[in-house]
Amino acid sequence: MPVAAQVMRHASERPRRLAVRGPEGDLSYAEFARRIGLAAGRLSGRGVGRGALAAISLADPVALLTAVLAADLVGATPLVCDHTWEPERRERVMDAVPVDARVETPLPVTEDPPVETPAGSPPGQPAGEPVGRPAGPSTRRREETPARAGASPTDRAWSCFSSGSTGRPRAVVRTRASWTESFPHLSELAGIGPDDVVLVPGPLSSSLYGFAAVHALATGATAVVPGRWPSASLAAHLEGSTVVHVVPHRLPAVLEALRETGDPSRTALRTAVVGGAALGADTRALAADAGVNVLAYYGATELSFVAVDSDGSGLRPFPGVEIEVRVARGQPFGEVWARSPWLAEGYLAGAAGPLRVDGEGWMTVGDVAEPYRPGEVLRLRGRGDGAIQTGGATVVPEDVEEVLRKAPGVGDVVVVGSPHPELGAVVTAILEADGASPPSRAALEEASRGGLDAAQRPRRWYSVQSLPRTGAGKPARGLLAARLAGGDPDIRRLT
Numbered sequence: 001m002p003v004a005a006q007v008m009r010h011a012s013e014r015p016r017r018l019a020v021r022g023p024e025g026d027l028s029y030a031e032f033a034r035r036i037g038l039a040a041g042r043l044s045g046r047g048v049g050r051g052a053l054a055a056i057s058l059a060d061p062v063a064l065l066t067a068v069l070a071a072d073l074v075g076a077t078p079l080v081c082d083h084t085w086e087p088e089r090r091e092r093v094m095d096a097v098p099v100d101a102r103v104e105t106p107l108p109v110t111e112d113p114p115v116e117t118p119a120g121s122p123p124g125q126p127a128g129e130p131v132g133r134p135a136g137p138s139t140r141r142r143e144e145t146p147a148r149a150g151a152s153p154t155d156r157a158w159s160c161f162s163s164g165s166t167g168r169p170r171a172v173v174r175t176r177a178s179w180t181e182s183f184p185h186l187s188e189l190a191g192i193g194p195d196d197v198v199l200v201p202g203p204l205s206s207s208l209y210g211f212a213a214v215h216a217l218a219t220g221a222t223a224v225v226p227g228r229w230p231s232a233s234l235a236a237h238l239e240g241s242t243v244v245h246v247v248p249h250r251l252p253a254v255l256e257a258l259r260e261t262g263d264p265s266r267t268a269l270r271t272a273v274v275g276g277a278a279l280g281a282d283t284r285a286l287a288a289d290a291g292v293n294v295l296a297y298y299g300a301t302e303l304s305f306v307a308v309d310s311d312g313s314g315l316r317p318f319p320g321v322e323i324e325v326r327v328a329r330g331q332p333f334g335e336v337w338a339r340s341p342w343l344a345e346g347y348l349a350g351a352a353g354p355l356r357v358d359g360e361g362w363m364t365v366g367d368v369a370e371p372y373r374p375g376e377v378l379r380l381r382g383r384g385d386g387a388i389q390t391g392g393a394t395v396v397p398e399d400v401e402e403v404l405r406k407a408p409g410v411g412d413v414v415v416v417g418s419p420h421p422e423l424g425a426v427v428t429a430i431l432e433a434d435g436a437s438p439p440s441r442a443a444l445e446e447a448s449r450g451g452l453d454a455a456q457r458p459r460r461w462y463s464v465q466s467l468p469r470t471g472a473g474k475p476a477r478g479l480l481a482a483r484l485a486g487g488d489p490d491i492r493r494l495t
Contacts (some may be wrong), residue, residue, distance in 0.1 A: 002072045006217070017222070018214075021223070021225070029220075040073040046314070050076065058104070065214075077173065084207040091371075107146065138208065153177035157179050160207050180341060182318075182342050186273075190243065224241055234254070235258075238257055238267070246273075249424035274294055298315055306340075313377070314379070315376030315377060354387075360459055400458065418482065428458055428484070430491060432463075
């Protein structure tokens with residue numbers, strides 16, 4: 001069933017239940033459903049319907065959810081974009097994906113004023129058109145048709161970008177079944193129900209946070225969506241929240257905010273759903289002391305859920321998921337492959353990326369783990385593609401390197417992630433200078449501003465006489481990262 005149809009059902013059954021709480025205020029399910037219906041009418045009036053790809057780029061998270069669910073209602077595929085993209089970046093992305101419509105201002109959600117009644121029509125109603133509805137078929141018909149006629153589990157129902165990129169956008173697209181049929185499993189594992197208040201403290205363009213918000217609404221819960229990390233108002237946003245979705249490095253801040261508000265054991269917060277890298281045992285222990293149960297999971301935008309840890313004993317397959325770790329002869333670690341109903345279809349427009357598929361329905365994004373057998377715990381050892389998780393964003397090093405190599409004086413460059421106490425990691429560039437001395441840091445930062453999004457721009461800069469390389473001649477990213485972490489004196493910091 002489309003998520004929009006589930007929201008309409010909640011509006012019918014519990015119209016006064018709070019659906020969303022955003023920067024501009026609260027909306028009940030009845031009002032939220034009404035806005036979705038009107039927004040769907042606007043999309044239909046623009047010719048957006050079944051099978052269309054609608055790129056949605058809105059700053060307000062409630063307006064974004066309204067547009068996403070309106071697209072769902074008319075049978076279109078919403079492509080959730082980052083509203084902070086600079087205009088040039090946005091145009092580059094739109095040129096690379098087959099977009100049928102762009103929503104860059106909130107869809108109108110007020111009814112049109114009544115039109116003068118033509119002669120012979122009933123008082124207050126133009127011929128063939130209900131009062132106050134957009135031109136064309138009535139809003140009510142628009143609400144019902146996509147949800148009740150023709151909607152299929154195999155429809156493309158969601159698309160978003162897996163990471164920042166520079167001219168090689170990777171928009172992941174998935175079917176309705178791969179998106180919504182995992183909802184009951186997450187609800188059961190996390191104990192999320194229609195009476196919960198779910199805090200989603202991050203940008204909905206992130207698949208992690210976007211999924212969390214849509215799951216809450218499909219469940220009939222209240223979604224609290226500030227649209228970004230609410231640093232100054234975290235405690236206020238936690239007030240009344242029973243569930244929070246976060247990336248691992250944000251959980252300590254949540255627990256600290258609970259502690260500062262008084263007795264953490266009396267808080268309403270019951271569950272933290274944590275997606276991303278491994279969660280430390282000390283953080284889980286702090287959560288337990290605060291009376292917060294932690295459900296940690298591992299996955300990827302392309303793979304969705306892969307493994308879950310509900311009690312601290314380790315990652316085990318998410319319901320419906322098969323896992324293999326394929327280890328090459330003589331190697332200590334191997335690649336994680338998954339097969340499940342939750343896998344994405346792939347990338348729009350045939351974009352290149354880390355996703356690979358074999359002939360038997362298995363997929364991988366190159367993540368690395370220790371050898372694994374069914375029934376055992378999955379022990380991850382890192383991102384095989386070197387992707388950097390920074391402040392909730394995923395940065396692909398190759399995309400940053402592509403831009404930096406064009407800067408004058410740069411012979412070659414390797415980009416890695418360096419640990420950061422608040423962001424999880426920061427983008428770090430290590431240059432192999434083309435000549436005796438590397439370019440100035442100011443020149444490098446100017447080059448990065450000209451071709452990279454804010455999350456992609458290096459925060460730390462180093463130089464090295466020569467980059468270590470693999471037998472194939474490629475820079476040895478893992479070895480260089482290890483040398484940097486170990487304080488290698490041959491790697492000099494640029495100031």
